[in-house]
Amino acid sequence: MACVHVPDEAAVPQTSAGCQDCLAAGERRWVHLRLCLTCGHVGCCDSSPRRHASAHHADTGHPVMRSLEPGESWRWCFVDDRLV
Numbered sequence: 001m002a003c004v005h006v007p008d009e010a011a012v013p014q015t016s017a018g019c020q021d022c023l024a025a026g027e028r029r030w031v032h033l034r035l036c037l038t039c040g041h042v043g044c045c046d047s048s049p050r051r052h053a054s055a056h057h058a059d060t061g062h063p064v065m066r067s068l069e070p071g072e073s074w075r076w077c078f079v080d081d082r083l084v
Contacts, residue, residue: 003077003084005063011040013068019044021052032069038062
C-alpha cells in the first residue's frame with residue numbers, strides 16, 4: 001500500500017547551508033541532512049548529535065522527510081515508520 005502522507009509536490013529547501021537549527025545555534029556538527037517535504041525545513045539526521053529532523057517532525061507533525069545527501073533519493077514517513 002502506498003503512503004498517503006507523501007505530498008504531491010515536495011517543498012523547496014529553505015537553505016543549502018546545512019541544518020537550519022544547528023546553524024541558528026552556532027553549531028556545525030551534523031552527519032547527514034534531511035528535507036521536510038511539507039515545508040522545506042532542513043534538519044540533521046538521527047545520527048547527528050541534535051537530531052533536528054526528528055525534532056522537526058515531533059514539533060510540527062510534518063510526516064515525510066527525504067535525504068538531502070548527494071546520490072540519495074529515499075524518503076522516510078514518520079507516521080508509517082517506514083521508507084516510502
